Amino acid sequence: NAGVTQTPKFQVLKTGQSMTLQCAQDMNHNSMYWYRQDPGMGLRLIYYSASEGTTDKGEVPNGYNVSRLNKREFSLRLESAAPSQTSVYFCASNRNAEAFFGQGTRLTVV
Amino acid sequence: GNSVTQMEGPVTLSEEAFLTINCTYTATGYPSLFWYVQYPGEGLQLLLKATKADDKGSNKGFEATYRKETTSFHLEKGSVQVSDSAVYFCARYGGATNKLIFGTGTLLAVQP
Numbered sequence: 001n002a003g004v005t006q007t008p009k010f011q012v013l014k015t016g017q018s019m020t021l022q023c024a025q026d027m028n029h030n031s032m033y034w035y036r037q038d039p040g041m042g043l044r045l046i047y048y049s050a051s052e053g054t055t056d057k058g059e060v061p062n063g064y065n066v067s068r069l070n071k072r073e074f075s076l077r078l079e080s081a082a083p084s085q086t087s088v089y090f091c092a093s094n095r096n097a098e099a100f101f102g103q104g105t106r107l108t109v110v
Numbered sequence: 111g112n113s114v115t116q117m118e119g120p121v122t123l124s125e126e127a128f129l130t131i132n133c134t135y136t137a138t139g140y141p142s143l144f145w146y147v148q149y150p151g152e153g154l155q156l157l158l159k160a161t162k163a164d165d166k167g168s169n170k171g172f173e174a175t176y177r178k179e180t181t182s183f184h185l186e187k188g189s190v191q192v193s194d195s196a197v198y199f200c201a202r203y204g205g206a207t208n209k210l211i212f213g214t215g216t217l218l219a220v221q222p
Contacts, residue, residue, distance in 0.1 A: 004153075033210060042199065042214035043154075050208050058209065090153055092210070097142040097161070097203040099210050101153035 002026050006091050006102035013081040013109045021076040021105050023091030031094035032074040033058075034066060036087040037104075043090065049074055081109045116200045116213035123220050129187040131216045133174075133200035136181070141202040143167075143176055143183040148197045148215070157185075157198070190220045 004025045013019055025032065030051045035043040035058075045058030047066040055066050063085060065077045074093075078085060086109045092099045117132040135141065142161045146154040158167030163178035172187045183200060200213040 031208065035212070040214065043212040045209055045211065048209060092154075094203075094210060097144075097210075098156050098159065099144075099146070099154070099201075099203075101155070103153050 004091055004093055004100050004102040006089075006105050008105060009103065011105060011107050013078075013107065015082060015109060017081050018077070018079050019081065020078075021089055021091070021107075022073070023075065023102060024073045025091075025093040025100070026072065027093060027095065027100065028071065029093035029095045029100075030071070032068065033092045033094065033099070034064075034074070034076045035090045035092065036060065036085075037090060038087050046076065046089075081107075083109045085109050114200050114202050114211055114213040116198075116216055118214070119197075119217040121216060121218050123190055123218070125192055125220055125222050126189045127220075129185070129190045129194075129218065131185040131198055131200075131218070133183045133185065133213060134181050135183065135200075135202045139204065141204045143174070144201040144203065145172065145174055145183070145185050146199040146201060146212070148199065150196070154199060190218070192220045192222055194218060195220045 007022045033048040034046040049055045049068040052071045089105045091102045144159045145157040147157045148154045158169040160167040160176035166175045174185045197215045199215045203210045
């Protein structure tokens with residue numbers, strides 16, 4: 001079982017560049033989430049999707065967009081990257097309130 | 111709102127010491143409560159959970175009891191090992207929201 005797969009694992013962007021973080025789960029879960037992890041801040045929810053076709057803002061949505069392409073895939077897009085978006089990003093899916101996490105994407109914006 | 115507050119780290123213990131990491135939640139609805147663990151360089155993994163008041167979650171020697179009267183879900187282990195060194199996150203799900211909300215994490219360092 002692959003579980004939750006995120007790509008890429010590492011990325012360096014220049015300020016103003018755009019990119020999309022990909023996430024896919026093979027567990028047929030309805031709910032999917034994007035978090036960012038920063039030192040001393042824990043995990044902060046960026047966006048979540050309770051089901052295919054729906055998305056909602058989390059705690060820190062500014063500067064991000066998401067797409068729930070289908071039940072399996074939930075992508076996170078940075079339209080114009082800023083140094084404040086340097087972080088580790090985690091995708092998760094959820095079944096019966098138990099979350100399964102990907103391995104993370106370490107993003108650096110210079 | 112829906113939030114989780116956990117004690118700041120780092121927590122440094124000697125092997126076989128008793129561990130407590132405090133966690134409290136805002137009492138909005140009746141959420142499920144969780145402890146997740148993150149080992150270096152990895153994503154989070156579920157450690158234990160409790161879905162209603164007075165439930166006790168347990169796994170790998172760790173325990174936490176859902177205390178509605180004190181809105182707490184403190185993590186305990188009687189005798190920690192070096193291999194328990196990791197970051198521990200308290201989390202809540204449900205109640206008035208279907209968001210999964212995490213605390214800030216507590217780094218545990220166990221020394222031999």
